[in-house]
Each structure stands twice: as structure tokens, then as C-alpha cells.
Amino acid sequence: MQGAAEGGCRCGKLRFRVTGAPLFTAACHCRGCQLMTASAFSLSSCYLSTGFDVIAGKPVIGGLHGATRHFFCDHCLSWVFTRPEGMDEIVNVRTTLLDAPPTDPPFLETYTSEALPWAVTKARHSFETFPPMEQFQPLMAEFASLAHG
DSSP states (O other): OOOOEEEESSSSSSEEESSSOEEEEEEEEEHHHHHHHHHSSSSEEEEEGGGHHHEEEEEEETTTTTEEEEEEEEETEEEEEOOOTTTTTHHHHHHHHBOOHHHHHHHHEEGGGOOOOOOOOOOOOSSOOOOOOHHHHHHHHHHHHHHHO
16 A cells, blocks of 8 residues: 555544555464454554554553553544554554555464464464564565565
8 A cells, every 4th residue: 555545443533544655564363462352363554653643533542551552542442553662663553444454464473373273364474473673674675575566
């Protein structure tokens, strides 16, 4: 996805805009994401923070209220985006909240060690936990080449 795209929570009071292409798309199978989504995994598209804006509504922090900040709509309490601990330059948007969600499977999946046995995503790359930080640059370069290829 190039250019700008918009999305929002279930009730529509919290709206956001992303600009530019995502750095990557992902599914997380960790138990925390399972509990926060009441589903098998969470889906996200990672963007540079400079390409993300809340354009309506007021997000509130939910989840564990820790260093990684999970933001929700203050009305319907939909989980909208995450600002990971120590990575203020990126934001993870819940992919399915985009008005036109991507139709491709997630590029990578994390915490497959905690995945429900039937939860299959067809992700290109799978990691038992979280990928080592040194792998992110090559992964993002590969994702960009696939999007532009």
C-alpha cells in the first residue's frame, strides 16, 4: 500500500491515517495478543511514526500499561495501535482496522511457539519468539522489494 490510507475503530470515533508503505506486516501468536484480541493472533502493519496520525477521537492506553503502549478507542475499546517499547520511531497499526485492509497474508509471524495448533497464516517468515533485532533491516528490505517488485 502506497500513498495514504485511513482506518478506524469499530464504532468509528477513533480514526487514523497512515502515509507511505508499511515497513512490514505481521501476525503475532503470543499469548498476550491472543488475550487482547480474544482470537488466535493479532495482525499489524508497521509504519514509521512520522507516517501515522490520529485524525479523530482520543486513544487511551490499555493492555498491561507497560513500556510497550497499546492504544484503544476510548469509547468502544477496540485495540487500534501499539507503540513498542524503545522503538518510538515506529507504530504498529492493527491491519484489519484499515478501511481497505491488505489482502496478502502477513509477511512475518512471531511467537509461533505459542500459536494455537490450527492457526496458520501463510506468512513468508516464521519465528518461534521475536526475531533478533539484526534481522529487521534485511526483513524490511525484502518486504519493500516484494511490494515494489
